[in-house]
Amino acid sequence: MLPITRRPAWWLLAPGMILAALYVHQYVSAERVLADAQSAVAAYALLLIFAASLVSVSAALEVGRDSSSRGVTEIAVRGKIIVAFARLWPSLVAGALIQLVGILLLLGKAGSSPNRFPVLIAVGLFSALFFHAGIGMFLGTWLRARFAVPLALVVSYIWLGFAWSFDFVPVRYLAGLALEGCCSPVETLDVAAVYSLMVFSVLGFFGFVLLAMGVSGRKILPRGKAAWLRVTAGLLVLVLAASLGLFIARQVAATPVKARPLSEAECSATVPEVCLFPTQLARGDTRPVYADTFEALEHHGMRKITKVYSTSTAQVPVLSDEGVANVMAAPGQSRTRAVESAASTYADALTYIECPQETSADVYGWAEVLKAWSVQTAAQEVLAPDERAGLPDTSMLESVSIPDETDFFGQWSKLRKLDEKSQTQWVTVAYDRLSTCRLPDAVSAGVR
């Protein structure tokens, strides 16, 4: 019954949309969400600061209009929830429109995606708006608009920021911003994080409704037993909401993800067999490049690789004893980057070995020399000359050199000057020694 045109939410809609669009344009890289609808929608979580602020502020303004009146709403026949809904729906719709625009822009950045639109994340993020509507409604009822509106903005903002950075991880999922940690191509959403957000937000909204029913804009403290009862019930519902939300999210990790099941990977008919997830294949099939790289390095004396995955190291180590490699494969990865990723596997595996502190810096430096050799050697065989231009500059070895001890860039230069057979001999011996935390002999000392 309230006129649809004169609602505060619409005034704030345009600035909210512009801020959301600017944020997506400026701060969300296409690489982060490429070919991944799930990641794109989850990335929207950061934009909650715009939608949630709009909802809490406009809710405070809307409800403040009723609570500052006298003789209009006090003996309403319609229920408080219905009246609150009549007041709050434009705020929720405007917040949802900002979310919709943000999500569409992010999906635009992601491009076509093999995974389906993640309805659950979108619903979860929408449900977060109810909590902020509750904040605005409670403050708008309790305080005069000139206090309620800025306070609603501050409370919403602080809640989002506070919860996101809280040390006790489950708290982060109550606010929703932490959903932006979902998901790399090798991960999938831990739905418990979204359920936690939904349960907390919706129950929390009802907690605020009860609180709002117990206070009035005319008194700081509730008056009468019924009012105190409502305030107490509201606080209890808020505690219940937080408890349930924390319980649901109790086992969610610091990012709301789980390893994507290996059964979803699509394997090539190459040797070695390379298995990548659909998202990783959505912008080009790099599986032959990975296979060629490992095959080329095997010919140069490196360990035989039997199977290649690109997944969480919780599922597959970087390099297993059985010769299963775990590589970093991003959607849209170039051939050059694929060679670099595959060839780095041997050296990366060394960094996972726990060596004594006195040798760890040396192991790292020698591993970088091995990495440079692997990448350059594989590139020579797999990539065309123009594709090699994008390989990393080996001069970075200077930065890992240990002054007055080992000049890794110098060792690398000497290694490259050896004939192919000597290079292979030195590298295979060095790799074996580094795998057991023993340092290789310097290149100039010859090959054992």
Next chain:
Amino acid sequence: MKSIKICAASYAYSSKAKIFQDLNLEFHSGKTALLGPNGAGKSTMMSLMASVVTPSAGSIEIIEASGERISARHLGKFRRLVAWLPQDFSPVAGLTVLEHVRYSGWLKGMSRKAVKEAAPQALLAVGLETLSEKKATELSGGQQRRLGLAGALVHQAGVVLLDEPTAGLDPSQRDRFRQILASLNDENITVVSTHQTEDIDGSFDHVVVLVGGRVRFNGSVNEFMAVAPASVTDSRDRVRLAYAALVEGEI
């Protein structure tokens, strides 16, 4: 509508500030003036009858002409029958006059269609039809009270409770309010709390005088005026003196 009845009601703001104790009072069809000095409990009584506040003991009920009793505990049903204009009426911001009356009707449970039809009639009844597109918060004090009355009356309530509707208004606005009051249906139960004793004779059928939370007088206008000395012939003077006698010098 037969009557609205306060049955053994008690109400207190706190343990030290008791307003009513075991109060019994019944208002019947027609217009009743609720008189009393400041702090007598007039506004609290109106709030109790409007179901804005709940008695700590006792009950409030409306007795329909059919004999059906509707307790204030059944808020929805009870409130559909009650219109209330508080002394400090303040409109909802962001609405025009017409939208305000529509919103008031919707809050009272009217359908959108019904409230769209009834709102212009309610504005006509209070003489605000020409200001229907004006912002409610931009109306003068007297106009805002009339807007409140239009909102209170839009759902055709059987019990109309007007708390000091003319307090603070200039003479022309008060005249306007009296005219509106006179036009209200006599089959309704209309209770008007007021300090203005001069209108009792012409505008009301019954008088209740409340002092210190207790009913000092409850009767017809003629019975009320009979309290004044017979030697006084001017009806306004009789009302004034009767009131003064009843509140024992509190004015």
